[in-house]
Amino acid sequence: xxxxxxxxxxxxxxxxxxxxxxxxxxxxxxxxxxxxxxxxxxxxxxxxxxxxxxxxxxxxxxxxxxxxxxxxxxxxxxxxxxxxxxxxxxxxxxxxxxxxxxxxxxxxxxxxxxxxxxxxxxxxxxxxxxxxxxxxxxxxxxxxxxxxxxxxxxxxxxxxxxxxxxxxxxxxxxxxxxxxxxxxxxxxxxxxxxxxxxxxxxxxxxxxxxxxxxxxxxxxxxxxxxxxxxxxxxxxxxxxxxxxxxxxxxxxxxxxxxxxxxxxxxxxxxxxxxxxxxxxxxxxxxxxxxxxxxxxxxxxxxxxxxxxxxxxxxxxxxxxxxxxxxxxxxxxxxxxxxxxxxxxxxxxxxxxxxxxxxxxxxxxxxxxxxxxxxxxxxxxxxxxxxxxxxxxxxxxxxxxxxxxxxxxxxxxxxxxxxxxxxxxxxxxxxxxxxxxxxxxxxxxxxxxxxxxxxxxxxxxxxxxxxxxxxxxxxxxxxxxxxxxxxxxxxxxxxxxxxxxxxxxxxxxxxxxxxxxxxxxxxxxxxxxxxxxxxxxxxxxxxxxxxxxxxxxxxxxxxxxxxxxxxxxxxxxxxxxxxxxxxxxxxxxxxxxxxxxxxxxxxxxxxxxxxxxxxxxxxxxxxxxxxxxxxxxxxxxxxxxxxxxxxxxxxxxxxxxxxxxxxxxxxxxxxxxxxxxxxxxxxxxxxxxxxxxxxxxxxxxxxxxxxxxxxxxxxxxxxxxxxxxxxxxxxxxxxxxxxxxxxxxxxxxxxxxxxxxxxxxxxxxxxxxxxxxxxxxxxxxxxxxxxxxxxxxxxxxxxxxxxxxxxxxxxxxxxxxxxxxxxxxxxxxxxxxxxxxxxxxxxxxxxxxxxxxxxxxxxxxxxxxxxxxxxxxxxxxxxxxxxxxxxxxxxxxxxxxxxxxxxxxxxxxxxxxxxxxxxxxxxxxxxxxxxxxxxxxxxxxxxxxxxxxxxxxxxxxxxxxxxxxxxxxxxxxx
Numbered sequence: 001x002x003x004x005x006x007x008x009x010x011x012x013x014x015x016x017x018x019x020x021x022x023x024x025x026x027x028x029x030x031x032x033x034x035x036x037x038x039x040x041x042x043x044x045x046x047x048x049x050x051x052x053x054x055x056x057x058x059x060x061x062x063x064x065x066x067x068x069x070x071x072x073x074x075x076x077x078x079x080x081x082x083x084x085x086x087x088x089x090x091x092x093x094x095x096x097x098x099x100x101x102x103x104x105x106x107x108x109x110x111x112x113x114x115x116x117x118x119x120x121x122x123x124x125x126x127x128x129x130x131x132x133x134x135x136x137x138x139x140x141x142x143x144x145x146x147x148x149x150x151x152x153x154x155x156x157x158x159x160x161x162x163x164x165x166x167x168x169x170x171x172x173x174x175x176x177x178x179x180x181x182x183x184x185x186x187x188x189x190x191x192x193x194x195x196x197x198x199x200x201x202x203x204x205x206x207x208x209x210x211x212x213x214x215x216x217x218x219x220x221x222x223x224x225x226x227x228x229x230x231x232x233x234x235x236x237x238x239x240x241x242x243x244x245x246x247x248x249x250x251x252x253x254x255x256x257x258x259x260x261x262x263x264x265x266x267x268x269x270x271x272x273x274x275x276x277x278x279x280x281x282x283x284x285x286x287x288x289x290x291x292x293x294x295x296x297x298x299x300x301x302x303x304x305x306x307x308x309x310x311x312x313x314x315x316x317x318x319x320x321x322x323x324x325x326x327x328x329x330x331x332x333x334x335x336x337x338x339x340x341x342x343x344x345x346x347x348x349x350x351x352x353x354x355x356x357x358x359x360x361x362x363x364x365x366x367x368x369x370x371x372x373x374x375x376x377x378x379x380x381x382x383x384x385x386x387x388x389x390x391x392x393x394x395x396x397x398x399x400x401x402x403x404x405x406x407x408x409x410x411x412x413x414x415x416x417x418x419x420x421x422x423x424x425x426x427x428x429x430x431x432x433x434x435x436x437x438x439x440x441x442x443x444x445x446x447x448x449x450x451x452x453x454x455x456x457x458x459x460x461x462x463x464x465x466x467x468x469x470x471x472x473x474x475x476x477x478x479x480x481x482x483x484x485x486x487x488x489x490x491x492x493x494x495x496x497x498x499x500x501x502x503x504x505x506x507x508x509x510x511x512x513x514x515x516x517x518x519x520x521x522x523x524x525x526x527x528x529x530x531x532x533x534x535x536x537x538x539x540x541x542x543x544x545x546x547x548x549x550x551x552x553x554x555x556x557x558x559x560x561x562x563x564x565x566x567x568x569x570x571x572x573x574x575x576x577x578x579x580x581x582x583x584x585x586x587x588x589x590x591x592x593x594x595x596x597x598x599x600x601x602x603x604x605x606x607x608x609x610x611x612x613x614x615x616x617x618x619x620x621x622x623x624x625x626x627x628x629x630x631x632x633x634x635x636x637x638x639x640x641x642x643x644x645x646x647x648x649x650x651x652x653x654x655x656x657x658x659x660x661x662x663x664x665x666x667x668x669x670x671x672x673x674x675x676x677x678x679x680x681x682x683x684x685x686x687x688x689x690x691x692x693x694x695x696x697x698x699x700x701x702x703x704x705x706x707x708x709x710x711x712x713x714x715x716x717x718x719x720x721x722x723x724x725x726x727x728x729x730x731x732x733x734x735x736x737x738x739x740x741x742x743x744x745x746x747x748x749x750x751x752x753x754x755x756x757x758x759x760x761x762x763x764x765x766x767x768x769x770x771x772x773x774x775x776x777x778x779x780x781x782x783x784x785x786x787x788x789x790x791x792x793x794x795x796x797x798x799x800x801x802x803x804x805x806x807x808x809x810x811x812x813x814x815x816x817x818x819x820x821x822x823x824x825x826x827x828x829x830x831x832x833x834x835x836x837x838x839x840x841x842x843x844x845x846x847x848x849x850x851x852x853x854x855x856x857x858x859x860x861x862x863x864x865x866x867x868x869x870x871x872x873x874x875x876x877x878x879x880x881x882x883x884x885x886x887x888x889x890x891x892x893x894x895x896x897x898x899x900x901x902x903x904x905x906x907x908x909x910x911x912x913x914x915x916x917x918x919x920x921x922x923x924x925x926x927x928x929x930x931x932x933x934x935x936x937x938x939x940x941x942x943x944x945x946x947x948x949x950x951x952x953x954x955x956x957x958x959x960x961x962x963x964x965x966x967x968x969x970x971x972x973x
Contacts, residue, residue: 001025004894009034016040023047023069026894030054036061045069047093050895052076055094060085067091071117075099079118084109095119095141096916103142105130112136119166120144120916129154141166143190150174156182164188168214171195176215181206192216192238200239202227215239216262224263226251233257240264240288248289264290325349325372332357341366343390350374356382368414369393376415381406388412388972392438396420400439402427409433412972416440416462423447424463429454436972438462440486445469448487453478459965460484464510468492477502481799483965488534489513496535501526505802505961512536512558519543520559525550529962534558536582541565544583549574553959556580568592568612581605588612591623681754681765686710686720693722699772700820702834704730709768717768718753725762729837734762737835744808748800750823750833769831771824778819778888787922787932788971789828790885791939795964796830797822801878802957805871813839813869817877818858819884839869857891857902862951872951878960879903879946886939888919903947906940914940935971939964 004026011020012034020038023045030053031046041062047069054077055070065086075097083092084106091114092107099121107116108130116131119141126149127142138161147170155177156162162183168190175198176191186207196218204213205227213234220242228237229251236259237252244266252261269292328340329352337359348371356379363385372394380389381403389407392414399422400415410431416438423446424439434455444466452461453475461479464486471494472487482503492514501523503509507530516538525547527533531554540562548557549571555578564586572578573596581601589611592598603619606612613623689710690697697708705723712718723730738755754765774793777783785793797817804812814835821834860876862868880891883906891902909917918936942963948954955963 007032012037019043021045025049031056043067048072050074055080057082065089069093071095073097079104081106091115093117097121103128108133114138117141137162139164144169151177153177156180159183162186166190169193176201178203185209187211190214194218200225205230210234212236217241224249229254236260238262242266259285262288264288266292268292324352328352329354335359337362339364343368345370351377353377353379361385363387366390376401378403386410390414392416394418400425405430412436414438418442424449426451433457436460441465448473452476462486464488466490482506484508486510496521498523505529507962508532510534514538520545522547529553529958531555537561544569546571548572554578558582561585584608592618681756683756686756704733719766719768721764723762746803748796748831750831769823770826773820774822775819784921791968793830798957798961800832801874802961805957810840811871813871814874815839817881818855872954875946875954879943882943887917935967938967
């Protein structure tokens with residue numbers, strides 16, 4: 001019920017109370033001792049709150065207590081031994097608290113106990129053998145602690161009713177006791193992520209009730225016992241990351257309810273049992289056999305698994321004698337197949353035409369490093385749901401199929417390191433979801449398609465080491481979201497245009513080993529996120545631009561083997577991250593700078609430049625000490641200055657005349673429309689479009705006005721923001737939004753279509769966003785955003801902020817970043833809105849002072865305390881919002897009080913319990929050590945770097961964009 005505060009001590013006066021359930025609220029503080037008076041109490045459930053302090057030792061004075069639930073709180077200290085005196089206790093759950101110390105031996109005296117749950121604490125020591133004398137025990141959970149020692153041999157001797165044993169994620173060792181088979185009602189056995197050694201006891205096969213068996217990530221050895229095939233009710237079997245050997249017993253595939261098999265990284269050998277195709281495994285969903293030494297043909301084996309969802313045979317050692325990868329044909333009957341992975345296996349076959357008959361729900365196809373030969377079948381275009389296609393490191397020939405135009409959901413295409421020939425088809429330009437395109441190390445010829453700029457989602461483009469000719473198409477420089485560009489080792493020619501400066505978020509550009517000529521454009525200095533730039537082995541001329549010194553993130557710069565002249569700019573001393581520099585084999589002259597990163601370079605960086613001089617450590621001659629330098633004739637200087645002055649006066653006069661003419665023309669024709677628009681909307685049209693601003697059209701209400709949905713006469717849907725002029729700041733807010741949005745143009749800013757204004761009415765006519773706000777998607781049970789969608793949305797927001805901070809003539813601070821001000825269109829593209837309290841910084845201003853008007857929880861410290869506004873304030877708010885998006889926890893949540901806030905909560909949990917803070921919708925239990933979890937950790941680290949207490953320590957939005965795109969790239973590859 002979202003209750004908060006402390007438990008009132010008067011609750012102890014309700015002496016007839018039998019049942020208390022206050023779970024799932026925000027109560028804090030300690031449990032009041034007055035509850036000791038509730039002598040009739042049987043049920044006490046305080047779970048999922050924020051209680052703190054120690055677990056009360058006086059609870060044993062509640063003699064009739066049967067259920068004690070204190071999980072998911074902040075109780076500290078030790079488990080009180082006095083709990084063992086509650087003789088009628090049947091259910092004790094203290095999990096997910098930071099409890100420490102050992103498990104009290106006296107708990108073994110609770111002879112009526114059915115459930116003992118101590119998961120996810122900080123308990124140490126061994127499991128007391130006294131616990132295993134509780135014959136009534138049904139569920140025993142110690143997962144996620146630091147328990148050591150072996151499992152007692154008597155573990156099931158006194159547990160005839162045990163149904164669940166949860167011991168994963170500890171430091172337990174020794175062998176798995178064979179007498180686990182005495183737990184005849186066991187349904188869940190979880191021993192993964194420990195240090196168990198020895199072999200897997202075959203006696204486990206006697207536990208016919210077992211539904212889930214988790215033994216992965218231990219030090220188990222020996223063969224997989226064939227007795228496991230007797231587990232007739234088993235649904236999930238996981239034993240990967242061990243030191244098992246031998247073959248996979250065929251008996252496992254006789255278990256008809258089996259849904260999940262995970263036996264990766266176990267050194268298994270032999271072939272895949274033929275029984276996998278004969279068994280009636282109609283419920284099989286996942287099978288993982290990664291990183292083993294399995295071999296032999298697998299054709300006509302997996303194809304009979306009609307309900308398989310994921311088949312992953314990556315990184316094994318399969319050998320197929322068939323010239324065609326016929327197992328792909330056998331999989332065409334798997335109607336729900338979503339992932340097919342057979343990478344890193346010497347299959348030495350060709351892709352059959354039947355690959356196009358695979359399930360249309362197939363999303364991921366991994367066939368890399370398999371010695372696959374022949375061409376890519378044209379039928380690949382039938383896989384219309386494909387998101388990632390990875391075929392790198394093979395012997396593929398032929399050309400890229402035109403049918404790939406049908407793969408409209410494709411986000412990653414990797415065909416590098418093959419022998420593919422022909423040209424790059426224009427059809428690839430129509431893949432409007434493509435983020436990674438990697439065609440490196442092939443034999444592709446022709447030119448780069450002129451339509452390449454149509455793939456606006458492209459983040460990484462690798463076409464290096466091919467036979468491409470002609471010049472780079474102009475449209476490529478329009479890819480403003482490009483992170484990595486590698487066109488090296490081709491036969492490309494022409495000049496490098498000034499438009500290269502458009503790639504403002506790129507961190508790698510490699511144009512080396514081509515035939516580019518002309519000069520290095522000065523706009524190269526605009527690439528301030530670039531860390532790696534190589535223009536080596538071309539025919540570039542002219543000097544190194546001074547603007548290179550502005551590329552503050554540059555780490556590697558290679559300009560060698562060109563025809564560059566002039567000096568090395570002294571401005572490059574500011575490049576503090578530069579660790580590699582090569583300007584050798586050019587015609588450079590003058591003194592080499594000696595400050596900054598130049599202190600760490602050697603002669604290899606400067607060799608074969610006869611005109612260079614400088615410090616002897618560079619292997620260069622000392623520079624001469626000349627007192628006189630050549631002077632330009634004074635007359636030439638005077639005439640030059642005079643000519644420039646006359647030219648400036650002419651330009652000013654023309655600009656004034658044109659401006660005056662335009663203003664006059666506007667007045668005479670009475671053109672009256674919203675800045676930057678050509679749509680005139682009258683007051684009455686808006687009234688009609690919103691049906692008189694009826695409640696049925698209301699989208700939301702804020703402190704300064706309301707927003708309504710409307711439909712114009714031409715059928716266009718709009719949103720109308722009507723300002724409440726009775727509010728003190730409403731008129732100012734209207735003026736600010738008009739001023740800010742007057743000339744802004746960005747795909748991630750909400751577009752203003754028009755305005756409607758008279759003395760008594762002010763409204764903005766806005767683009768309608770069909771999917772509402774990000775806040776709605778985060779906190780509604782009807783909508784769920786996956787990790788990739790959330791990353792994409794936050795990249796969109798970061799792009800919008802980067803534009804506001806750096807892409808306009810003067811920096812603009814939004815001042816009110818929060819999920820409710822991020823709107824989503826029909827494609828879930830994010831648009832930043834509500835600029836009512838934004839601040840335009842004047843020319844040369846880095847900060848300003850104003851009244852604090854933002855939303856509590858998102859406001860930067862310096863803004864809240866001093867009213868100091870800068871672009872770093874937006875970065876702070878963005879960091880808080882980034883935390884909220886991936887934890888689904890508001891910064892205003894009532895659990896945060898005192899020194900505990902959303903940031904400190906995440907900072908304290910990053911190293912030990914990140915899985916506890918991430919939104920549970922984003923991670924399945926088996927994904928605790930996956931690439932997805934690592935990506936989430938990187939996102940949280942970025943959020944913490946955005947929200948540093950000191951404004952100067954925060955990253956900027958350019959760095960945020962680059963980092964998030966890199967996280968997305970790592971997640972997709």
